[in-house]
Every structure is written in structure tokens, then in C-alpha cells.
Amino acid sequence: MATINLVDLHKDYGNSHAVRGINLSVADGELIVLVGPSGCGKSTLLRMVAGLETVSSGRIEIGGRDVVKAEPAERDIAMVFQNYALYPHMTVRGNLEYGLKNRGTPRAEIDRRVNEAAEILEIGPMLDRKPRQLSGGQRQRVAMGRAIVREPAAFLFDEPLSNLDAKLRVQMRVEIRKLQRRLKTTSLYVTHDQLEAMTLADRLVVMNGGLVEQIGTPTEVYDRPATLFVASFIGSPPMNLLPVSALGNTQGLNLPAGTDMVGIRPDQMHLEPRPGATALPATAELLEPIGGESHLHLRLDSGHSVILSVPGRPSITEGTAVTVYIEPAALHPFDSKTGRRTDA
Ligand SMILES: Nc1ncnc2c1ncn2[C@@H]1O[C@H](COP(=O)(O)OP(=O)(O)OP(=O)(O)O)[C@@H](O)[C@H]1O
Ligand SMILES: [Mg+2]
Structure with missing residues (x-):
């Protein structure tokens, strides 16, 4: 096990800057999820840590050791990819053993590690099968097993479930x-799926355009998104973002100086009056029942579209006039020029 430290890490491909100065300290045993849209530099970052990609500038430390110049095999990490890349002509056992054999691990030690991994992953009964005789989920487990038997200092996952x-x-x-x-x-896990990120992570690193937007626990990031980008990226349905003018009279709201946008989570907009709430007239456009709750798409009279998550299946039809109530505490204030929270 080990800590991982990334210090002002950059990667340029010619004139394109894939990673633009990332700083991150991963604690021993921590699971960090890198999340962000396609092309934001997640895989590039992971591949630099793995040693599959050179570094343009900056430092990578694994277990306190600078590994920037170390070969992948010298970094004591195991990587699990989206395409499991199992050897098709080898059995599951063969696939699990392969890396250890190459490193000259003694037979007894190989057997111990393979049996232990097979037990953890419940693939014991499949050890003599070929990959094509397995389901996708079973193959993914074998790919995990191959990483586990290495007993590495860190796991790196790049969209392993997609x-x-x-x-x-x-x-x-x-x-x-x-x-x-x-x-x-210690694990670094890459995904573009915000729900996967929220459920897996000890801490999230939300990336955008080669930069870090925010680092925090899933709760911190959800409850206090630092930027408009994070506000719109984390959460499903996404946070509603409105210009302050859409709220009408904002006198009593105490919005911090510089606020010109506000965010409201879909479950923080209500159809029943609340004390102290701002009331906004709107028209229903679409109701999507999704089981225990429904997504209600509304058009505010100010012209802006919003989505509400409401419990159950309200009997609201298209074209119905409704009033939306928003409590002041539910407002996330932003400055659209800087893209940042104004109450940070
Ligand atoms: N070998 C390369 N040569 C040139 N540009 C590259 C290379 N690899 C990646 N890039 C560019 O660097 C940027 C980051 O790519 P990267 O693969 O890290 O994105 P990602 O966040 O993993 O995206 P996705 O979610 O689609 O996998 C992209 O603009 C990509 O086009
Ligand atoms: Mg990628």
C-alpha cells in the first residue's frame, strides 16, 4: 500500500494541453475517483501515473518515491482497463498466473495468491475455463483478479465497467x-459516470479541460459545488441554473455580492407553499414517472426551463399552471463571469 502524490502535473501533445497542472494527494488506502466529461484528461492522467505516458512537467510520487523516470513495471501498480484484455487462448487460471510467472514468483506463492483472488472474486469454479466461456461480468472479475494477485501498492482503474x-x-x-x-x-478510478463516481469514491476529483474543478468527498461536492461546471455535472437530474433575475424580487434572499446566477437542486423546488419561500409561476411541460418519484419539466413564466424531482406521480398534465416554491437555503449562488461560488 502507498500514498500517491501528483505535483503540478502537465501533459502536452504538441499544441494541445491535455493535462494543465494537476495537484493531488491520495492517502494510503484511499479510493479517489477522477470524473469529468470526455476528453478532459482523465485517461492521460492515469496513464502518466502508470508510466504508459511520459510527463511534460511535474512530479509523480508513489509511496514517497519519485517515479517519473521509472518504467511501468518498476512502479508497483496494477491497472484494470475497460477492455479486459484477457489472453483468449489461456484459461482463467493461466490469465491470473501469467504476470506472476513472468516475474519469477515461486510456484507455491502463485498458487496461494491465485486461490485467494479466486475466492475473493468467487471465480473458483471457472479457473479452468477460457475467457470466451465467461460472461462479461465474469471476465471483468478475472481482469480484477489479475490486478489483485499482483498485490500492488496501488490500483488504477480506467472505466472498468463501461x-x-x-x-x-x-x-x-x-x-x-x-x-x-x-x-x-490505494486506488485511482476513472469514470465519466457521475453516479458511479458518487457511489464509489472516498473523494472525487472533478476534472474539466485538463484542470481540477473541485476535490472533495461526494457529499461535499454535491452539497457545495465550487463551480458552475461542477454544479451542472454532479447530480441527476442536473442542478437547475437560473439568472438571478428569474427569481423576481431578491431583496430578502441575502445573496452574496457578485451573484448573478443561482443553482437549485431538482428536489429543492416544491409545488407546495413553504414559509419564507420564493414563489415562481410556471407551466407544466412534461411529467416523467420513474418509479418512486417523477421528473416534472416546467417552464417558468420568466421563460426558463427547470426540472423538479417530486415524490410519487402527481396528477399534473401538460399545460397546467403551477407555482414553484424555493426556500432561500436551497439557493447555490454563483458568479457567471468567474464560474465560481460567491459564498465560498
Ligand atoms: N496520444 C495522443 N495524441 C494527441 N492527443 C491526445 C493523445 N491522447 C489523448 N489526447 C488528447 O488529450 C485530451 C485528453 O484525452 P483523454 O484520453 O485523457 O480524455 P478522457 O478524459 O480519458 O476522455 P474519455 O472519457 O473520452 O475517455 C483529448 O483532447 C485527447 O484528444
Ligand atoms: Mg479516457
């Missing part, structure tokens, strides 16, 4: 979380 169907993805997500808690191996 080849799986939605149900299996949720199941494997839980398994990875449990596994990481049990092994307590």
Missing part, C-alpha cells in the same frame, strides 16, 4: 467498492 450492461455495472460497482474496502489498496 462494457457491461446497466444492471451488471451497478452490481460490479458494489463489488469493487467492497473489494477495495477489504484490501485497502
